[in-house]
Amino acid sequence: MIGFHLTPEQEELRRLARRFAQQEIAPVAAAYDRSGDYPWEIIKKGHEIGLLNESIPTEYGGGGMGVLEACLIAEELSAACAGMATNFMANTLATNPIVLAGTPEQKAHFLLPFTASPQMAAFCLTEPSGGSDVAAMLSTVRRDGDTYVLNGTKTFISNGSVASLYTVFATLDPKLKHRGICAFALPATTPGVRAGRKLEKMGQRCADTAEVVFEEVRLPRFSLLGAEGEGFKIAMQTLDRTRPLIAAQAVGLARAAMEAAIEYAKHRVQFGVPIARHQAIQFMLADMATDIEAARLLAWQSAWLADQGRRQTRESAIAKLFATDMCMRVTTDAVQIFGGYGYMTEFPVEKYMRDAKLLQIYEGTNQIQRLVIARHTLGE
Numbered sequence: 001m002i003g004f005h006l007t008p009e010q011e012e013l014r015r016l017a018r019r020f021a022q023q024e025i026a027p028v029a030a031a032y033d034r035s036g037d038y039p040w041e042i043i044k045k046g047h048e049i050g051l052l053n054e055s056i057p058t059e060y061g062g063g064g065m066g067v068l069e070a071c072l073i074a075e076e077l078s079a080a081c082a083g084m085a086t087n088f089m090a091n092t093l094a095t096n097p098i099v100l101a102g103t104p105e106q107k108a109h110f111l112l113p114f115t116a117s118p119q120m121a122a123f124c125l126t127e128p129s130g131g132s133d134v135a136a137m138l139s140t141v142r143r144d145g146d147t148y149v150l151n152g153t154k155t156f157i158s159n160g161s162v163a164s165l166y167t168v169f170a171t172l173d174p175k176l177k178h179r180g181i182c183a184f185a186l187p188a189t190t191p192g193v194r195a196g197r198k199l200e201k202m203g204q205r206c207a208d209t210a211e212v213v214f215e216e217v218r219l220p221r222f223s224l225l226g227a228e229g230e231g232f233k234i235a236m237q238t239l240d241r242t243r244p245l246i247a248a249q250a251v252g253l254a255r256a257a258m259e260a261a262i263e264y265a266k267h268r269v270q271f272g273v274p275i276a277r278h279q280a281i282q283f284m285l286a287d288m289a290t291d292i293e294a295a296r297l298l299a300w301q302s303a304w305l306a307d308q309g310r311r312q313t314r315e316s317a318i319a320k321l322f323a324t325d326m327c328m329r330v331t332t333d334a335v336q337i338f339g340g341y342g343y344m345t346e347f348p349v350e351k352y353m354r355d356a357k358l359l360q361i362y363e364g365t366n367q368i369q370r371l372v373i374a375r376h377t378l379g380e
């Protein structure tokens with residue numbers, strides 16, 4: 001039996017997230033977009049009501065929620081501001097390797113103090129030389145007695161300059177390819193760790209994106225997540241669980257763009273009638289509504305599979321690909337429906353379009369998603 005209804009708890013969570021997003025985030029989204037400031041006030045409130053760290057088990061101070069619940073939150077936050085949502089979601093991305101691969105002692109050590117107050121974590125995978133070919137990373141780690149020594153530069157790191165906790169990937173030897181990669185958890189205060197300048201972006205401007213540099217960073221063995229050489233799989237398993245959230249984010253952002261377009265089309269008069277009466281506009285709105293529904297179902301399906309403990313690499317890639325390409329189309333069409341006004345910064349839709357572009361790029365470009373889907377489709 002297939003059911004598409006949410007449980008009363010999930011409905012309540014959705015209402016909570018929607019209320020928070022519409023009351024606290026939406027009114028300040030444009031101002032944060034202009035200033036590019038990091039929205040600590042919003043993060044603090046989100047932490048207070050349990051919308052941060054939702055995926056961390058309750059015994060470590062988190063919300064103990066599944067991927068589906070995380071999708072519900074992501075959709076609602078993104079409908080108010082995709083950049084703010086990215087800050088929340090990057091925190092989930094970064095803490096997932098600890099949740100997935102940490103021992104109970106590591107989880108208690110890294111997560112308990114972290115969840116006790118509003119703090120952020122960052123997932124340090126991408127490097128200046130590349131983000132798609134993870135196995136080719138250049139950051140290195142070497143054993144030195146009872147310690148590891150980490151060196152390398154990571155870039156485009158969400159929450160990079162504001163995080164107090166990092167999960168970092170580095171290789172024992174680049175020649176080992178994916179089998180040499182190790183995953184570590186470490187506090188940002190570890191000597192040798194330096195967050196670089198915040199990078200200026202086209203959209204999602206209040207989302208922190210920065211370079212993080214590791215210079216002779218000495219770590220105890222306790223920092224290693226999983227076994228040596230398991231880092232690649234930990235990163236992939238993490239992304240399998242977070243790509244549905246990006247799909248849900250795309251649904252929320254597209255929904256906001258469609259709602260703005262509907263409102264505008266009902267009031268903008270051309271040729272003597274509101275433009276919503278013209279079939280050209282109606283068909284655009286119909287396509288938006290259809291695509292949004294389809295994308296949400298894909299996001300929920302991949303999230304549901306993850307919550308069943310099933311491997312859903314293919315499904316999460318499909319959801320991420322379809323939903324984020326959909327979001328780019330919908331936000332672009334929303335600007336089109338607004339016409340000249342849509343291109344002006346005093347209306348919200350140009351921000352939606354700028355914010356949408358990043359969704360096709362981060363957490364694996366959509367070309368990488370196609371590659372993953374093709375390999376699974378070909379049975380490789």
Ligand code: COS
Pocket residue numbers: 125126131132133134135178232233236237239240313362363364365368371372
């Ligand atoms: N779950 C578990 N294991 C996985 C996996 C997954 N999702 N994906 C791959 N693996 C395993 C494979 O089974 C293989 O295992 P064996 O060593 O036992 O053979 C190993 O990992 C290597 O896999 P593969 O050969 O597919 O690796 P590739 O180097 O070809 O890379 C892609 C695979 C391209 C899919 C990967 O590098 C990727 O996802 N890149 C994008 C990364 C990304 O999203 N970056 C954004 C940064 S985060 S904002």
